[in-house]
Amino acid sequence: MKRYSGFSLFKNALSYHENWQKIWRSPKPKSDYDVIVVGGGGHGLATAYYLAKVHGITNVAVIEKGYLGGGNTARNTTIIRSNYLWDEAAQLYELSLKLWEGLSQELNYNVMFSQRGVLNLGHNLQDMRDIERRVNANRLNGIDGEVVTPERVKEIAPLINISRDCRYPILGASWQPRGGTARHDAVAWGYARGADALGVDLIQETEVTGIRRKNGAVVGVETTQGFIGARKVACVTAGNSGVVAAMAGLRLPVESRPLQALVSEPVKPCLDTVVMSNAVHGYISQSDKGDLVIGAGVDGYNGYGQRGSFHVIEHTLQAICELFPAFSRVRMNRQWGGVVDTCPDACPIISKTSVDGLYFNCGWGTGGFKATPGSGYVFADTVANDRPHPLAAAFNIDRFNTGALIDEHGAAGVAH
Amino acid sequence: MSNNIKRESPLKYFHRLSSKVANRSVGELFNGEAEFALVVQESPVISHLNLRGDANDQLFCSAVAEVLGLMVPRQPGTYHCNSEHSIYWLGPDEWLLVSQLAADELETRLRKNLSGHISIVDLSGGQTLINLRGKPKALRTVMKKSSVYDFEAWPLAEADCGRCARTTFAKAGALISNRADGSYDLVIRRSFADYIGQWLLDASQEFGCRIEGDSVN
Amino acid sequence: MKAVNRLGSGARTDSAKTINFTYNGKPLQGVAGDTLASALLANGVNLVGRSFKYSRPRGIVGHGAEEPNAIMQIGSGAGTVPNLKATQVELYEGLEAASVNGWPSVNFDLMAITGWFGRLMPPGFYYKTFMYPAKLWMTYEHFIRKAAGLGSSPVQNDPDSYDKLNQHCDVLVIGAGPAGLTAAREAARAGARVIIADEQSEFGGSLLASTDIIDGLPATEWLDAIVAELQGFANVQTLPRSTAFGYYDHNFVGILERRSDHLGLTAKTGARQRLHRVRAKQVVLAAGAFERPLVFAHNDIPGVMQASSVSTYVNRYGVAPGNDLLLFTTNDNAYQTAIDWHNAGRTVVAVVDSRLNPTGERVAAVTALGIQVMAGHGVIEAQGGKRVKRALVAQLNAEGTQVIGPVTKIACDLIASSGGWSPAVHLSSHTGAKPQWDASIVGFRPGKSQQQERSVGACGGTYTLRGCFEEGASAGAQAAMLAGFGDDSLMFPVPEVLDIQEQPQQALFLVPHTKSTSRAPSQFVDLQLDVSASGIELAVREGLESVEHIKRYTAMGFGTDQGKLGNINGMAILANALGQSIAETGTTIFRPSYTPTTFGAIAGRDVGELFDAERYTAVHRWHVEQGAMFEDVGQWKRPWYFPKQGETMQEAVDRECLAVRSSVGILDASTLGKIDIQGPDAAEFITRMYTNSYLKLAPGKCRYGVMLKEDGMIFDDGVCACLAENHYLMFTTTGGAAAVMAWLELWKQTEWPDLQVYFTSVTDHWSTATITGPNARKVLAKVCDDLDLSADSFQFMDWREGTVAGAKARVFRISFTGELSYEINVPAHYGRHVWEALMEAGEEFDITAYGTESMHVLRAEKGFIIVGQDTDGSMTPADMNMDWVVNKNKAFSFIGKRSLERSDSVRENRKQLVGLKTLDGAEVIPEGSQIVFDSKQQIPMSMQGHVTSSYYSANMGHSIALAVVKGGHSRLGQTVYCPLANGRTIAAEIVSSVFYDPQGERQHVE
Amino acid sequence: MLLIHCPHCREDREEEEFHYSGEAHIVRPLEPENLSDEEWGDYLFFRKNPRGIHHEMWHHTAGCGRYFYATRNTVSYQILETYMVGEKPQHTADSAGASQ
């Protein structure tokens, strides 16, 4: 893999950019792999990358039914933070955040991870209790964060409305300075390039249509390009996890729901941080191109349509106008949806299954982009060693039978 | 019950408020004397009873009919009325009675006539009936602003029956029915009344709107 | 400045009526009917902005929604709007327009950027650089961000309001060009409810700039007649200035109507914009087509325009945007532009046609005018700085892929280009229909319908005017029929128009240059985002193959025009680079908004104080009059505390709490959810829902219950009273009321339809005044003479019906404070009356109104939980030390019971509710503090619980707290620590959660 | 934005009036005590979540307040039918062809 740098850019400019190397190969699938990762989103690609990088398992294919990073990785509002409530979740997201902090260098690909900070607003007394509880938990877990006053919120995000006489005044917020955003496509591409360079085959436009088993153990997958053998199959298919699980006769405690987002036309920088509010329900940041990136709600019903109901967008923009009355005259340029895999406790499943050699990493719902590096890291470890990585143990699918749920609805918000 | 105690209808604090035609900044309420394209009239406190029972039970239907002098509407989304009572379809086994008769008296009469698995619940304090009338365009427009329901699809009401629907009204709900004079009746919940009053003044600012009612009775 | 390019009145402008406006501060004049773009062009303004990435000078290229360059900041102050397309802004007196990208200073060497710096910024360059040293990225980004954005957001609150209408119609027609107008007319005549919307200021679409003769009339006259005809139908709503921005499921279409922007941004005429939420039975898409520009080197220099736009400016606006026109085309249709230009009295330098042998009727007409036609040629490069000076023209091979002849320079100041047309498939794509490539029209046609819609006219790929009329009319009739009106037959004769013979066009997406694409001067595909043909080819060389990857890597189509101009060329260039067909390559997905939609309009009236309903109790105005502070609980406004003059919150709460325990307090508890339950199976049903049993609850009695979800976790709690045989009243928490009601109905209706029970919400019917404290009975006795209030006959957990202050009341002797309490429920229209009567009766006892804060303190003194504050969805009754409320021996396995036996529910070491007493009694632990057993540990600390409720208790004289602590029930007496954010640690002792009156004696005041 | 036919109101009504209530036809076990933790967990949390034909519960919250069932395609969002509690669907994944 030729390394990228300012110098390589300069050198290639001299030759009119005619000599750049391919970012990744487009290989024909081999007949057999040690591990097949189903799903070429950020999590799947990260899993493949760490399998090769950390565990030396390079006979790996990532099979993606569309284009790499075209699922929720392409559709999310890119908010990154680790201020989750429960220890198990906080540690997992914090591992991720630490990995984010060196990711561009690790991958030699600038994922534009921007630590511009994340505000979670509180609008009523119970919000504020929950925020206090979470920030305290974060601090004692070694995660940065503080509870800030409305005045401080206004300093951080000057266009926000902190007047006390609006419908849901801002009473305070939690503030995680190390949180921020990253360029979502670059994350998928960076991991893809890294994995490819380590020998992983990235197979695009190929759908897994069946999981072949023999004596209760996985032997490979059926695909739209035919059967491909594998000793282990690791499924990282987000909103489609239920469909893939059904191929192995399994059901999952996930429901697939449309989650929407939208962007405004680009405007000059006016919001330098990420602002989220569960109570009025909206979240917003401004991209490096200038568009306001706004997350809307999850639709009320199951759906695989990558689109949602308009009233959800209406509500979100009411919330945005409530928080930022000045944005009322800004305009929506584009809206879209993704299919998120929601779990009853708003926490992921990173787990072996009852089928030997079959693993699932799903249930990230509305908030898994931030976890991409950590999720790939612990899942690769789980798959490589056929036992849960210590940080993944609590996210075993068994918890739905024992009752040991990790209820992150509060910290996960409704969507982000 | 003694008659000298004060009763407050839910929309009381909006009586005699009006919206200025256009140009009105949100939330600015004042008393004006201009002509208003839209009039919201809150009826004085009357009886509202929720009635549940089996619409397929002939006995039930005839017993109710006997008390009210009205057929129980079994067709979804319809109501029947006479000078004293109105009975609205709310659901397949649920009706709203709005009546001039005192609620406990009506309840007693019904209970005397009815048997079996039924439910009668007095909601008189919990909701109010308001009538929206005015210039057709203003009325039509404000209804379209406020509810997702297609009221234009209704045939005109007659003196003793018409259409009704429980649906959304702004961010609250309402039971909405049409009347023979082209106006609409809304039954709304008390706790949402101020919100709806404010909404109506706001939504009708392009026409002008006035809210009327006897505040104390 | 003189309007150098004004020809006179156009078909839709009136040059006698001038309008003053400013552009970048400079005063200019336009005329009535102008858009900002036509007025700028009339005034000879070439430059309207600079490009996003390379800062190249850019001029107006289009005349409508497709315009990528002329992006303007309109107005100033609170009324300003960023990023309007000058082509879509109607001129009004006093309009202020400013270009959104830094205006080039005179000395600024514009070309330098594209020369070297530009080359350092190929697609994806961000990802390849700025990585080292890592810590500098935020600094790099700081500078990257400086260049971000087009216009500026206002910083003040929006002075305007917005509106919405929920519309229902039989036939919705989108686009009022020839196809749309005839469709609407037929549907209207059939009797259908019709809405016809068009984005432009007036109906007519392409007819507004047409020189055609229709039914013997000039197009614009014919147009006025049909529009008048449509307006005459009572069943037709005509919506000009209305953009269908999104097509959603089940034929729901969002339309944004601009009501006053054309009058001035601060014109106050009610709602500035109105959103029509249209649910249509049938939709006719008649949105027209976009002309496709030709991609050649430096095709972005101001003075390169769309051929149809040049015609539009001439015919519709009476503006000639230049002097010497060179027309570059691949089709016959664009020859009309040469004719229009010639008729405007300006010079057509030449028509360059990529086809070898163009012979259509329009070609003949142009030749007849003596205009030179250069067949088999192409413009391979434009030259000039801030304005086109000349075109480089060369002979091309028959396929249009290679330059095969010498390059000639032709002087001109305007290059009009036409590469054919692309149907506006946007709205049909919103529905999920995949556009289909059709080589016969060299364009993507709308894909197979996914909804009740059809595309007609240019929007469906039909380009003859006659065809548009025919299709429009029959689609209108058909749509009406499917919606239940008419029989599909046409009512009106199809308008008569002249057929003009046209020859096939040539497919040409990238005009070759003498140099290879990577080395030629930039050939722009997406003008707003500076995406060039070489950028697309580079992305392919780097291994990107999907059209979606190309979009994301190059940003093609990401702009505010969403690729209306460039996307099809880009996809074709990609197909070519991949060596595959355009059909195989496909398009990216078109999504709403068709053109950008104002946030405020999408929000509508539900902003500010109407953002959400505020729910009030019947006593609300009294609280307001007393100066209460309010707390939001769900949608309710509840009095939080009642400060007296000069009091702090703590002082007020202390006073309120002391008053309750020493004499009597009064609380407005009306917001509690109340559900009336009737039916022979009511007791059975209730018993299934709560953890305890109600089978033996007698009339006149109340019982406290806890409700679980099936996962065993506490969901709600409250008292349930037996009103009579088979008749109960259930109280819920304020926030849980709606959820509990839906929960009961869910089980009843879907799981146990055979149980005979009805539920009715009576929350709003009852106004509840709770009087509590040792003097409560005395107060009640003063206003109630038909109840025996004596302790023996009206016992704790009894309820009675009586008359309070003249109102028929239900009085419940239940208590959330631990004191003698009566919850007095009266029909809400008596609520304020009874409240005031109680205040009067209580005066001699100094009755004190208290709010939710004191209510919380008082109940915490008693260790009563608040669901949602002391529980969080992971708490069982046992965790709350409330095993007493769980009846494990009930016949029916109540909801949630099975889950209480799961391994995690019976695990030791669960978090359990306890009390905490700080060692320093004056210290109040902040709510939400985490609890550790060992305060000396390093971070990460081992957290053992957290504080759920914490107050200073004036009654106890020290602080009190409720907390959940791992294994807490067996840790009484132990010391725990709360490490605070400020670095201090508070030590506290685990105590019983009941601080006050543990024996419960205060209930029994005689 | 769905337009849903309420079988009780016998009218097409706007999505905003309804609440989705999850998969239909999940019967509560008669004797939960006799189930293993796995079986109980399965009942509580594990769902079909199909891509294609789905039978689901809806509540006409702002309307008649009744629950009913709908057969909906979760990809096209087309509603094939709505029907009463206690009734069986006319359309199933099999009758509609493959469940996609």
Ligand SMILES: Cc1cc2nc3c(=O)[nH]c(=O)nc-3n(C[C@H](O)[C@H](O)[C@H](O)COP(=O)(O)OP(=O)(O)OC[C@H]3O[C@@H](n4cnc5c(N)ncnc54)[C@H](O)[C@@H]3O)c2cc1C
């Ligand atoms: C609108 C929206 C906003 C969001 N905002 C945030 C946010 O701000 N912060 C945050 O942390 N998270 C956010 N999320 C969530 C986040 O996007 C996801 O959790 C995360 O991207 C999931 O990554 P993934 O790699 O698991 O899934 P995906 O990126 O969806 O990848 C799964 C891949 O599997 C492929 N696949 C599926 N089935 C098959 C098959 N049978 N064969 C082959 N391939 C298959 C899919 O095509 C897809 O590419 C948001 C999500 C959405 C939709």
Ligand SMILES: NC(=O)c1ccc[n+]([C@@H]2O[C@H](COP(=O)([O-])OP(=O)(O)OC[C@H]3O[C@@H](n4cnc5c(N)ncnc54)[C@H](O)[C@@H]3O)[C@@H](O)[C@H]2O)c1
């Ligand atoms: N000969 C050719 O090559 C050729 C090519 C293209 C068009 N034409 C001519 O153009 C005309 C096409 O007629 P037509 O009726 O199909 O289209 P049109 O272009 O005349 O009208 C379309 C109208 O739809 C409006 N519109 C587009 N999208 C909209 C949206 N989302 N919301 C609201 N309004 C929207 C536009 O503002 C426009 O007014 C015919 O006269 C045809 O001959 C000819």
Ligand SMILES: Cc1cc2nc3c(=O)[nH]c(=O)nc-3n(C[C@H](O)[C@H](O)[C@H](O)COP(=O)(O)O)c2cc1C
């Ligand atoms: C963080 C983020 C920023 C985006 N910014 C833009 C933008 O500026 N312009 C645009 O057209 N789309 C933007 N999009 C949306 C994409 O165009 C696209 O709609 C989205 O990735 C979903 O893919 P799809 O529409 O192809 O299904 C953005 C998406 C994300 C996730």
Ligand SMILES: [Zn+2]
């Ligand atoms: Zn209904």
